[in-house]
Amino acid sequence: MMNKKITIMIVDDEPIVRESFLHWFERLGCMVETAASGFEALEKLKQSAYDLLFVDIKMPGMNGVELLERVKEEYPGTIVIIITAYGSIDTAVEAMKKGAADYLLKPFKPEQLSLVMEKVLNQKKLITEYEYMKGRLEKISRFDNIIGQSGAMQKVFDMIQEVAQSDSSVLIVGETGTGKELIAKAIHAKSRRAQHPFIAINCGAIPESLLESELFGYQKGAFTGATQPRKGFLEIVSGGTLFLDEIGETSPKMQVDLLRVLEEKKITRLGDRCQLDVDFRLVSATRRDLEEEIKRGKFREDFFYRIHVITMQVPALRNRKDDIPLLVEHFIEKYSHETTKKVDHMSRDAMALLQDYDWPGNVRELENAVERAVVLSKSRTLGKEDFSFLRPAAIRTAESQSLRDMEKAYIESVLDDCDWNITRAAKILTVNRVSLHKMIKRYGLIRPLRV
Amino acid sequence: MKPVGVVPFGEVDAIVLKTVAAHILGYLQIATEVAPPMEFPGYAYDNKRFQYDAGAILKAFESVSFHDFTKIIGILDADLFVPILTYVFGEARQGGKCALISLHRLKRNLDGSEASPPVLFERVAKVALHELGHLYNLIHCENERCLMHFSGGIRDLDKAPPYFCRYCSVYLRDALSPAKNDDDKTHDGGNG
Numbered sequence: 001m002m003n004k005k006i007t008i009m010i011v012d013d014e015p016i017v018r019e020s021f022l023h024w025f026e027r028l029g030c031m032v033e034t035a036a037s038g039f040e041a042l043e044k045l046k047q048s049a050y051d052l053l054f055v056d057i058k059m060p061g062m063n064g065v066e067l068l069e070r071v072k073e074e075y076p077g078t079i080v081i082i083i084t085a086y087g088s089i090d091t092a093v094e095a096m097k098k099g100a101a102d103y104l105l106k107p108f109k110p111e112q113l114s115l116v117m118e119k120v121l122n123q124k125k126l127i128t129e130y131e132y133m134k135g136r137l138e139k140i141s142r143f144d145n146i147i148g149q150s151g152a153m154q155k156v157f158d159m160i161q162e163v164a165q166s167d168s169s170v171l172i173v174g175e176t177g178t179g180k181e182l183i184a185k186a187i188h189a190k191s192r193r194a195q196h197p198f199i200a201i202n203c204g205a206i207p208e209s210l211l212e213s214e215l216f217g218y219q220k221g222a223f224t225g226a227t228q229p230r231k232g233f234l235e236i237v238s239g240g241t242l243f244l245d246e247i248g249e250t251s252p253k254m255q256v257d258l259l260r261v262l263e264e265k266k267i268t269r270l271g272d273r274c275q276l277d278v279d280f281r282l283v284s285a286t287r288r289d290l291e292e293e294i295k296r297g298k299f300r301e302d303f304f305y306r307i308h309v310i311t312m313q314v315p316a317l318r319n320r321k322d323d324i325p326l327l328v329e330h331f332i333e334k335y336s337h338e339t340t341k342k343v344d345h346m347s348r349d350a351m352a353l354l355q356d357y358d359w360p361g362n363v364r365e366l367e368n369a370v371e372r373a374v375v376l377s378k379s380r381t382l383g384k385e386d387f388s389f390l391r392p393a394a395i396r397t398a399e400s401q402s403l404r405d406m407e408k409a410y411i412e413s414v415l416d417d418c419d420w421n422i423t424r425a426a427k428i429l430t431v432n433r434v435s436l437h438k439m440i441k442r443y444g445l446i447r448p449l450r451v
Numbered sequence: 452m453k454p455v456g457v458v459p460f461g462e463v464d465a466i467v468l469k470t471v472a473a474h475i476l477g478y479l480q481i482a483t484e485v486a487p488p489m490e491f492p493g494y495a496y497d498n499k500r501f502q503y504d505a506g507a508i509l510k511a512f513e514s515v516s517f518h519d520f521t522k523i524i525g526i527l528d529a530d531l532f533v534p535i536l537t538y539v540f541g542e543a544r545q546g547g548k549c550a551l552i553s554l555h556r557l558k559r560n561l562d563g564s565e566a567s568p569p570v571l572f573e574r575v576a577k578v579a580l581h582e583l584g585h586l587y588n589l590i591h592c593e594n595e596r597c598l599m600h601f602s603g604g605i606r607d608l609d610k611a612p613p614y615f616c617r618y619c620s621v622y623l624r625d626a627l628s629p630a631k632n633d634d635d636k637t638h639d640g641g642n643g
Binding site: 014016017019020021023024026027028029083106107108109110111112113114115 | 500506532533534535536537538539542544545585590591601603604607
């Protein structure tokens, strides 16, 4: 039996046409309602939802095209089929341009009506599937990508929901590896801008001169090598969300430029005089204490107030250790699936070890550690020995050592582990390569000579 | 249970009437009788469309009392239409008592040639069983291998099997169960 129950409304001023449709659709097992005018149809649409409307073009009061426009504006999900007579084909074409799914020329062959219904049912099926998948994706981003059942993370989840509804600038503050970009993505995914682009830029990883051209775009001939005009991210992101990671690393000049964009909502491409309107929501992230940076004169106060209308604090992993078992379980599942290794357990002492560790690289470091353990493990259970690369010195905080000494020692040990491969070490330390080079220079670290 | 009636409007070949009755009895095990003919519905002729208005005939048909039959199928040789469609093979109200079947288009093949008697008989029987299905509240079925699947034209009708799918058979059996047909006694003639 036909089980795709769809709700239909027939809008026609001729009772005999309404009755004719009514009988036809009853035989199809559809829920059918009729309306004698566009006004009556709009009243009925306020009361109940309809999947499909058959609308006669010629009606007194409000004609079919006017009704179509109102329906598409107020109930865009409702499919409208226009019914027309021989003399009004042009109007039918106009209706198609305004969003009608199809039109039927009165009287029509039974098979034409049948084909239209088939098309509509397929369309409805696609919409239903899309809605289902969208719901699933939302669930995944909420419960899969950002994992945590601790009170601290629940607060973050609640705040994402609230923040997503507004259009204010958001500043996400948290240590490296805490998932600031995931939170920015979640805010975007739940906002009204979700259908538009999400563009993430790591301000610390791009040299200032390049950052300017990447953000603002340029005209042909703006500088040597600008052989073609190019759109900047501020243009490309139109309607969406721009995520500026490591905003604390931007130069004072860039802060001035960005401040002007945020205030005027206009940009000028490099080498151009014309101003272009831009529309985006700014989400920034930093691991620095920006207020401290303002005091040090490294960050502009006016820019700071622009970007932190709403501030979200992301807790460090060491402050939500209750979440470690859940995260470990997730990463084991992820990497055993990716590597097709049958690892599905973790010993108690291994878990205790992980919960004892302070995780300076936060969730990203934990993920890397689990990935490495899964790849190298020879059994289905990860034991303490699989995490021997986590240095005992780093597991227990030595009271005698300063934070600076500990950071230096840790960086050195990671570099040694990676045979001073900067890219690999930077990945484990969850910093970019430029920052790692700066750290090496700052701490005066020297690569040991090979014998 | 009262029998199903088959009623000709005007002149209809007796073999056609007997074929319909035999198919209803054979496929649905419902006793079927051919009733005396009714007058040809000349009143339903539409001068603009040169066709007969199925809705008007059905309305008149339903106003007649048929106490002796549980359902009635009227057969006529006239081109039927409903306002929104160019033609219909048959017409019945969902869950009603009376159905109409037109022989006019069933007699012609797609290429315009005249259908042979066996082909015509098979087509009429299929339309009769389909319309009877509607009278027993069956709706159009998605399964193309089911008699309740919608046939948009002669080609579809010729492809349709002369039987109901498993699900429609179950629904039909439920509708024909003695408990459901007890109300025949009280509602008899309500539609007719």
